Structures are given as structure tokens and as C-alpha cells.
Amino acid sequence: MTTTTTPFSGGCACGAIRYESTAEPVIMLHCHCRDCQQSSGGPFSSFVIVATEALELLQGSLRFHDSPSHAGGKTHRGFCPHCGSPILARSDSVPQFVAIRAASLDDPSWFSPQMDVRTSDAQPWDQMNPALPKSEKYPPLAPPQQATSRAG
Numbered sequence: 001m002t003t004t005t006t007p008f009s010g011g012c013a014c015g016a017i018r019y020e021s022t023a024e025p026v027i028m029l030h031c032h033c034r035d036c037q038q039s040s041g042g043p044f045s046s047f048v049i050v051a052t053e054a055l056e057l058l059q060g061s062l063r064f065h066d067s068p069s070h071a072g073g074k075t076h077r078g079f080c081p082h083c084g085s086p087i088l089a090r091s092d093s094v095p096q097f098v099a100i101r102a103a104s105l106d107d108p109s110w111f112s113p114q115m116d117v118r119t120s121d122a123q124p125w126d127q128m129n130p131a132l133p134k135s136e137k138y139p140p141l142a143p144p145q146q147a148t149s150r151a152g
Contacts, residue, residue, distance in 0.1 A: 009058075010087075010105040012080035016060045017087055019100075023054030026097060027139075028111055032126065033118035035067050039077055039086060043126040046102035046111060047089070055088070055098050062087060069093060070118070071138045093138075115139065 004024060011018040026049045036045035062078035069075040073092025079085060089099040102111040116128050120136040128134070 004110045008105065008107070008110075010100065011059070012083050012085035012087060012104065014080065014083035014085070016082045017057070017062065017080045017085070018059035019055060019057050019087070019104075021048075021050045021055050021100065023050050025050055027115070028102070028113050029139075030113050030116045030128075030132075031099075031118050032116060032122040032128075033070060034121050035069070035075060036118070037121070037123070039065075043123050044116070045086075045089075046113060047099035048102055048105070048111060049097050049099050052090070052096055052098045055100070 006024055007020045007022045009018065009020040028046075028048050030044040030046050032044045037043060039045065060080065063081040064076045064078050066074045066076050069091050071091055071093040075092075076090045077086060078088045078090070080087065085104060086101050087104050088101060091097075091099075102108050105111065113129070113132060115133040115135060116122070117135045117138055119128070119134045122128065
């Protein structure tokens with residue numbers, strides 16, 4: 001595992017999408033909600049949460065799929081329209097944050113989950129790390145600390 005360096009960047013499998021975040025992560029987590037299970041094809045989705053204004057789309061345009069969110073409003077999942085790689089998620093309930101898919105990072109080795117969320121939806125065969133704190137719902141997120149960035 002390496003240390004997070006800011007800015008950090010990532011993109012999709014085909015190279016059509018490129019992004020950069022100028023802020024340190026607010027939190028890193030695994031989400032076990034059914035929407036994340038179905039959109040990832042696995043037991044959870046791994047996310048790096050940053051302030052929305054800290055994320056800049058450098059290249060390409062994301063296509064979004066919206067679905068109802070248990071936290072209220074809708075979840076907007078952004079993916080590459082060419083290769084289908086999932087890139088990020090935004091939720092109407094916390095518009096000040098964006099959740100970047102950890103696998104889309106150029107260097108995902110520094111991803112270090114701090115908790116498991118929506119564990120109430122976790123599948124019985126999901127072998128969660130017992131050392132991580134668990135939340136049956138979504139955790140409350142504090143406003144970001146002085147995020148520096150360009151709107152994206």
C-alpha cells in the first residue's frame with residue numbers, strides 16, 4: 001500500500017475518460033447496498049469520497065444511470081459510454097460529495113477502506129473484514145475541509 005498523493009487521478013479502461021481530484025479523500029469505504037451490488041456485479045463497491053468541487057473531469061463525458069437512493073433522492077452513477085467502466089457516483093442526499101470508484105484510480109494501491117456501510121444489505125456470503133467499523137446505514141458525512149479545486 002502506498003500513500004495518497006494529491007492531486008490523484010484516474011479514468012476508464014479504454015482511456016476515453018480521465019479525471020483528477022485536488023483534495024484528500026474525506027473517507028474511503030465499501031458500500032454493500034443492493035444498488036452497489038448490482039452496479040458492480042460483486043458484493044460491494046469500493047469508493048474514495050471527495051468534495052464535489054475537488055473533482056475535475058479532464059477528458060471525455062460520463063454517461064449517467066440514475067436509481068432511487070435509500071438515503072433519499074437519486075443516486076447518479078457515472079460510467080464511460082465507450083467501455084462501460086464505472087467511474088463515480090453522486091447522491092442527491094449529499095451533493096457536496098462525489099464517490100470515486102477505487103478501481104478507476106490510476107494507482108489503486110493506496111486505497112485503504114475505513115469502514116463498511118449499508119451492511120444491512122450485505123449478502124450472507126460476503127466475507128467482510130472484521131477489523132473495519134460497520135454501519136447498517138449510510139454514515140453522516142461532515143462538510144469537506146477547505147477543498148481546493150476547479151469545478152468539473
